[in-house]
Amino acid sequence: MPWSRFDSNYRAPAGERDLAFVDAIREATDQAMCLDPRVFAMGLDADDKFGVFGSMRDMTHPERILGTPISENANTGVALGAALTGMRPILINLRNDFLLVAMDQIVNYVAKWQSMFDGQCAVPLVMRSVIGRGWGCGAQHSQSLQGLFAQIPGLKVVMPATPYDAKGLLLSAIKDDSPVMMFEHRWLYKNTGPVPEEMYTIPLGQGQRLHEGSSLTVVATSLAAIHTLTACEQRGLDVDLIDPRTIKPLDMDLILDSVSKTGRLLVVDYDFPFGGVAAEITSRVCEQAFDRLREPPQRIGFPEANMPASGPLERAYYPTPDTIGERIERWIGVEVCA
Amino acid sequence: MPWSRFDSNYRAPAGERDLAFVDAIREATDQAMCLDPRVFAMGLDADDKFGVFGSMRDMTHPERILGTPISENANTGVALGAALTGMRPILINLRNDFLLVAMDQIVNYVAKWQSMFDGQCAVPLVMRSVIGRGWGCGAQHSQSLQGLFAQIPGLKVVMPATPYDAKGLLLSAIKDDSPVMMFEHRWLYKNTGPVPEEMYTIPLGQGQRLHEGSSLTVVATSLAAIHTLTACEQRGLDVDLIDPRTIKPLDMDLILDSVSKTGRLLVVDYDFPFGGVAAEITSRVCEQAFDRLREPPQRIGFPEANMPASGPLERAYYPTPDTIGERIERWIGVEVCA
Amino acid sequence: MSTAELDTINPADALRMLRTMRVARQMSQRIAKLYPTDVMETPVHLCIGQEAVSAGLCCHLTDADQMLLGHRTHAPALAKGLPLRKLMAELYGRTTGCSHARGGSMHVFDPEHGLPGSSAIVGGSIAVGVGAALSSKLSGSDFISVSYFGDAATNAGVFHESMNFAALKQLPVLFLCENNGLSNVMPVAEHAAYEIAGVASQFMPVFRADGTDALSVYREAGKAVRQVRETRAPVFLECTTKRWMKHQGHERDDLEINPIDPVTDCPIARLERFMIGASLITPREILALAKEIEAEIDDAIEFAERSPYPQPEFVEA
Amino acid sequence: MSTAELDTINPADALRMLRTMRVARQMSQRIAKLYPTDVMETPVHLCIGQEAVSAGLCCHLTDADQMLLGHRTHAPALAKGLPLRKLMAELYGRTTGCSHARGGSMHVFDPEHGLPGSSAIVGGSIAVGVGAALSSKLSGSDFISVSYFGDAATNAGVFHESMNFAALKQLPVLFLCENNGLSNVMPVAEHAAYEIAGVASQFMPVFRADGTDALSVYREAGKAVRQVRETRAPVFLECTTKRWMKHQGHERDDLEINPIDPVTDCPIARLERFMIGASLITPREILALAKEIEAEIDDAIEFAERSPYPQPEFVEA
Numbered sequence A, B: 001m002p003w004s005r006f007d008s009n010y011r012a013p014a015g016e017r018d019l020a021f022v023d024a025i026r027e028a029t030d031q032a033m034c035l036d037p038r039v040f041a042m043g044l045d046a047d048d049k050f051g052v053f054g055s056m057r058d059m060t061h062p063e064r065i066l067g068t069p070i071s072e073n074a075n076t077g078v079a080l081g082a083a084l085t086g087m088r089p090i091l092i093n094l095r096n097d098f099l100l101v102a103m104d105q106i107v108n109y110v111a112k113w114q115s116m117f118d119g120q121c122a123v124p125l126v127m128r129s130v131i132g133r134g135w136g137c138g139a140q141h142s143q144s145l146q147g148l149f150a151q152i153p154g155l156k157v158v159m160p161a162t163p164y165d166a167k168g169l170l171l172s173a174i175k176d177d178s179p180v181m182m183f184e185h186r187w188l189y190k191n192t193g194p195v196p197e198e199m200y201t202i203p204l205g206q207g208q209r210l211h212e213g214s215s216l217t218v219v220a221t222s223l224a225a226i227h228t229l230t231a232c233e234q235r236g237l238d239v240d241l242i243d244p245r246t247i248k249p250l251d252m253d254l255i256l257d258s259v260s261k262t263g264r265l266l267v268v269d270y271d272f273p274f275g276g277v278a279a280e281i282t283s284r285v286c287e288q289a290f291d292r293l294r295e296p297p298q299r300i301g302f303p304e305a306n307m308p309a310s311g312p313l314e315r316a317y318y319p320t321p322d323t324i325g326e327r328i329e330r331w332i333g334v335e336v337c338a
Numbered sequence C, D: 001m002s003t004a005e006l007d008t009i010n011p012a013d014a015l016r017m018l019r020t021m022r023v024a025r026q027m028s029q030r031i032a033k034l035y036p037t038d039v040m041e042t043p044v045h046l047c048i049g050q051e052a053v054s055a056g057l058c059c060h061l062t063d064a065d066q067m068l069l070g071h072r073t074h075a076p077a078l079a080k081g082l083p084l085r086k087l088m089a090e091l092y093g094r095t096t097g098c099s100h101a102r103g104g105s106m107h108v109f110d111p112e113h114g115l116p117g118s119s120a121i122v123g124g125s126i127a128v129g130v131g132a133a134l135s136s137k138l139s140g141s142d143f144i145s146v147s148y149f150g151d152a153a154t155n156a157g158v159f160h161e162s163m164n165f166a167a168l169k170q171l172p173v174l175f176l177c178e179n180n181g182l183s184n185v186m187p188v189a190e191h192a193a194y195e196i197a198g199v200a201s202q203f204m205p206v207f208r209a210d211g212t213d214a215l216s217v218y219r220e221a222g223k224a225v226r227q228v229r230e231t232r233a234p235v236f237l238e239c240t241t242k243r244w245m246k247h248q249g250h251e252r253d254d255l256e257i258n259p260i261d262p263v264t265d266c267p268i269a270r271l272e273r274f275m276i277g278a279s280l281i282t283p284r285e286i287l288a289l290a291k292e293i294e295a296e297i298d299d300a301i302e303f304a305e306r307s308p309y310p311q312p313e314f315v316e317a
């Protein structure tokens, strides 16, 4: 799959040092492993020459990177056992679709272990996984499953959209004493942006405003946030764009604050349309800021269908900066923002 | 676990013939197996003397009931393979928590098979599973996971609340040429109500009004529907109670129709609170009937926590007819309905 | 069992095993008696008849060694060191329970004694035990880990995956299969088309013991544990035993396929006969031991009864 | 291979195998050539070097027999009967493809030829194949089923579970492991701590073949399939082979651990040498065969190219 041909049109504002999203992940992992000998990484192909699309290559401590067999369920249980007995594992899945093989361990074990024992133990387990898309991979290799895992008490879920956030959220996840899942969209890997060299963390549950506007609040996650940002910039949309960064816990204050200002809500989450993150955000805003909403909320996600393989169908299936931009323009019209 | 001690206070209106919920399931299964030699049942303990809490005992065709090992994932794949090659399996899981072990097969295989091959094949596969609750079973044996599966395109999800619906929905599921999951709440098993002896089906996607009122629309599923009905009857609440019966596809017409009348929405779904069925219904109503809503919508579900074991914690964890009734009374006051 | 066995067991360990088994047995019998009164609102899977397996094994383990259990927790947890009071209070749903009333019978916890938790979803805890062994390896520690599971847990794919993982990475873990021949009411021949030890032998060295005979377990577990410690690699131990009670609850089992002879099948009676024969204990001392244990159980129950229930406002832990 | 092999193969089957292998090989080579032009927007897992396994096996299967594939679909699907046009059109993303452009390279479908589908999640289709065998048993049919998978699929727990299920219920299924020694870039010794055939032998009879030698596969698959038909019970067949290309895409493999000798490792060259030696074919006839197949491939490509793309409005199937 010539992923390299999907380049993004996102360029973050210039900073001290620009780094690609994938390198930000690599740097965070490497720094954490250097800092703390309890941190180790494991996963299928984690130790091979491709190094999880480059995010695990040339690490300082290869002796703490374990390749695994195709046994995602056991791998997860093993990581849990290691986390319970003093280590701080980073478990990596090349595709978030493979998490489904490990669902018993993730939902019945990892998510529940602390609460079953009343928080008497730490479960410092990070589960990285990559969202794929396109090139005819088909229904089993193109899902975005954040919505499934966000449902489960005991799991924190982060979805970085920028290289800066990728590093800061991953370090927060590694530092956390409870299980954290990080979903990384493959299409973000080559995006670059300013990333400080030193270690830093971003509080889990703190969103950010990516674009300022007053006509419409758009809450968008991961690649959808970048696509919406592109739409805003290319079309000059008067949009207040909120990237929650952490799906769970969710920064409702920031979202409600924005909706209070704009009176309108659109949630863009690349996931199946039933339930999930977009439904949760929509419901909470309606429950908690009903009087501020001037119009019905809207959602953009995938159609109610599994991913098809053929190019034309794929292109119709996935939202893009253009389809998002057009939808917003139809709604609020084109106004150049202040 | 002395389940027998949890008896329900639901009594359906008297009919020709009263049957318990569990016997309605049994009768539907038996009739389907007698009618069609392609129908067979399989699952852990499906063939033992307890017969899945009685729902599989004394069947006419024991030779088509297969007990299985503790291999829920393979069991599901086996059922899929049988469905693809001419049979019509009913796959049973004693606890819906065990579905998580089979998540790869359910989500990556069963749900996607028809769409990956453009509907060129039928997948007449029914997946029954039982929701447990109480008696200190703890976090791993008490989940209600309809919200997870409802997210996945390619799966229909039904949740009968009454014996009549249990039989009619199960027969519809068996008749359907696509995968259908049926979630049965264990606490409903002993409830009785009128059930015709002959075979009949209930269209998937057709909800029903369980109680008529004009101040508040309550959409409630499965046991939550029965609990809400109890609350309405005991307290004389002016509630329009909609039981969607099928979670997916969802009878939005009926729900919107009711909300148009009442202007208020409460969704009661016994599941984790983030992003499940309740969030979807709330979002759709806000999107599609925003102008009809006079007040912010509300949801009742589980707290954001895994199920604790101890009695007092369990009792605090689960909604009941009383907590639902009180919440409704606080909202709309006590009015005797017409 | 002959007195020749004396060569293979040190008398202190024999006594320790007897005590461990009696604690588990007498505790279980008391639970069975109390259970119908509903003071314990949690599904109990009793270990009566199976006590020798964990008792024999735990003679060879230290507190630092980790043990991951499934749903049938009581005997192995007590053998590993979980205090009676903490177990009883957990069954009673009190805050003083080992899991602070959140876990119930199937979820026990005592990291001081190498119990990082247990799981009621059959199979998965095998992998968690392998993870503890990975910790030992990565952190350069000495402890070993035990994945403790029943015969039917070997049906689950995670069993195969866990053995492969442990063997590939050469992790110090003992796979302990307590084979009571049953998965609920299903006999092992109906749930496993394979010999458990045969499959395991494709991945690692295998030992087998008679799980109704504490001395057999003691001997084989001793070898198995020593081999894990020395080779820092996985080893398998299968102990065949018998389940006297129904899968769950307080009643005696009544499956035709599961006949029990209370004399020959009882690991406690067998060990006592041996110890008396070998002059390691007298019938009178046994009586005293039983009484002493009864008093401990009384104390545990009293402790549980006077412990507080959790407050409902803490439902969200 | 000597002419003594002649006793074991009927000449028509030899020719059939050669044709089947050449179709797969020439098709794959053409895909490799076209792939860099992006006319096929789908990840391809080519079977070059591995053609003998499915070619030898499928000589013994009928259209009624079911075969469940994983991600590496082309050669086995063609061997089982999937028309070239339908495969090519699927790779080209056209509505005339076997899966109407929804599946792509990893998802092929042709129930007329016993292909009820394939899956890109490694391991799970093993269980689906067992399910087809269950159908055969429950419906009193004659057909058998084949679960067709790679060496690394045996890592997955569902492999263990599926073997147990098939053996417990005595289902007519052949477990066909196409062992190319690799899981992507990981050698089998790093992903499997066990002998695949050793583990399988704990559940069912096992046969082994040299998967670079069509005659060896033909012979052993013949025995294995016959045994499944006769005993109506599961049988295992492991064929060791070599992957010439990278795991995915159009490039030759360059792993140091995976050296290829194009003469001895090539199943097609080997079979041709044998057939020429046994006077079953002449070099000239081989050339003609190759040309004929090239023409079929041309036709398939042309068919695909002039077939329509699906309409975007049908994204929700």
Ligand SMILES: Cc1ncc(C[n+]2csc(CCOP(=O)(O)OP(=O)(O)O)c2C)c(N)n1
Binding pocket: B044, B070, B072, B098, B101, C045, C071, C072, C120, C121, C122, C123, C149, C150, C151, C152, C153, C154, C180, C182, C183, C184, C247
């Ligand atoms: C994944 C899963 N499937 C089914 C069950 C239901 N279940 C609980 S215990 C049990 C039998 C386990 O037998 P075994 O592993 O031999 O342990 P034993 O009860 O005999 O000690 C079953 C089927 C479960 N808890 N988890």
Ligand SMILES: Cc1ncc(C[n+]2csc(CCOP(=O)(O)OP(=O)(O)O)c2C)c(N)n1
Binding pocket: A044, A070, A072, A098, A101, D045, D071, D072, D120, D121, D122, D123, D149, D150, D151, D152, D153, D154, D180, D182, D183, D184, D247
């Ligand atoms: C559950 C799962 N984990 C990981 C992958 C990624 N993956 C695709 S093919 C493959 C290697 C499979 O090797 P093998 O089964 O030997 O088949 P081969 O490719 O050699 O034919 C892997 C790891 C996957 N598709 N599914």
Ligand SMILES: [Mg+2]
Binding pocket: C150, C151, C152, C178, C179, C180, C181, C182, C183, C184
């Ligand atoms: Mg057992």
Ligand SMILES: [Mg+2]
Binding pocket: D150, D151, D152, D178, D179, D180, D181, D182, D183, D184
């Ligand atoms: Mg391979």
